[in-house]
Amino acid sequence: MFEAYIQSYNEAVFETDKQAALEVVNRALAEGYSPEDIVFKPVIPAVEAMMTLIENDPDANLAQHFMTAQIAADVTERMLEKFSKPPEMIGRVVIGAAYGDLHSLGKRIVSGCLKSLMVDVIDLGINVNAEKFVDAAVDEDAQVIAVSAMMVHTATGENGSLRVRALLKERGLEDQIKLAVGGAPYRFDPELYAKVGADAWAPDGVTAAKVIVQLIHEVKHDAA
């Protein structure tokens, strides 16, 4: 029976139909399934399936990315409130738009997907300076700093990711905290992430969540 809910939920996500996804969740709850069942069975696999789909389909569009994140984050948030005990989170990321950058769509997509994958997200907002990124990552014990930049000068400027990298190096934090970047300029030059000192990048928000989860695992693996 639960398989039918999983299938209906997946279809709703792929069709970017938020209302239909919420209806599936509500029906499952009414049937007596637990919020934990709902998050760990349909929601997380659906996000992961969408990641795979988007990764393999260069024609997947921004609206699909946005809706995937919106649906997943919304459903997860509603279900988490109903969990019998807090779930074990896989890690923590501080995220924000680079210094001088006021764009928030990209980090919203990434954050939505990460939350549904049980990653704690500390959103520092827009126009965030490098010191704030690093200080917050240290204070919050985050494994990853994620810097979104939608303009060339905020992606490549001295006060953006380059400065975050310099601070991580200065403070001896490079093994404990990894740096991920994303945003339009990186799509036009896939080598750019390395030039701004990042450990990884992703061409879209949904894939970025996957990349960040990998970085969290790397940091935890190295620390173990």
Add this chain to the structure above:
Amino acid sequence: MTPLEILAAAASGAPAPRIPIFCNLLDQGAKELGMHAKEYFSKGECVAEAQLRMLKRYGQDNVWSLHYVGKEAELLGCKEILFADDGVPNVADFVIKNLDDVATFEIPADITQVPAWQSIAECMSILRGEVGATHPICAYLTASTTLPSILMGMDKWMELFLLGPFDVRDELLRKCSDFFQQHISALRAAGANVLIYSSPFGSPYFVGKNIIQKTVLPWMRRDLQPGGVDDVVYYCGMAPFNEVIELVFDELKIKTHHISPLADLAEAKRLINTRGLTCGVIDDIKMINWTEDETRAEVKRIIDIGKPGGHFLFCNGVMPMTVPEANIRGMVEAAFEYGRLE
């Protein structure tokens, strides 16, 4: 032939000595005049002077009246722009802060009377007087379906666009389309003759083709209905749109297409063929780190694809300020060399 005549020849397929070569240098102007961005952009005469100086130096075919994209938000009430001396100005004050603001949001009765228009008018007047008879003057206009992103932020707009409430969305779109119609008419009257219609929501990279057909297309038709499309260039903010080229021809009748560097240029040229003008665009973000030789090689690659059969124009995207001057010069020189037709 003048650059205007070369452009017309490329569009019609008439004989010409070379392809048109457009060079978009928007953010280099302040540095050109040794000014800070905020001061530079406050004076239309400075923007015009920088355009004319760079035209003299590089010898490309066009000049630009665009100050920065946020200017449209200023025409609609935005009170703060975040200027940067190393890059593009950003809208820092959203006119629409919550959905209730949509009902009270008003389009000026005459945008040419708004203070933010005056520097554009000043710039246009100088460009028209100096080179209007010989050179294309480019202007930039944001489509109604994309304009809300600089009025309320892209993420909030994406949410309203996809999830509604749709009556609020459509009220905002109607107001933005009204503004667009005024804007394009004012720019034409001021002397702009190449109008870049920026419509990222008209790209399948942003939304699915079904949404484009059902929701975006009717608003694009409304935007462009007055005045026709002979001087309009379809542009999706550097996003690819090969999939909708046919649709744009059929439904909007736009014949000039600004192809993303991320798209398959050969496919775009094949689709457009001799029906219109294919604009081959170099990836100028890569030009930041390329050598001059690499830049020249890429220019050659693009022109080799586009030039056969004519109906082709070479240009760049938005030319980041960190692109070395030698690469800009190399790009233009290579375009002149490889773009010869006789």
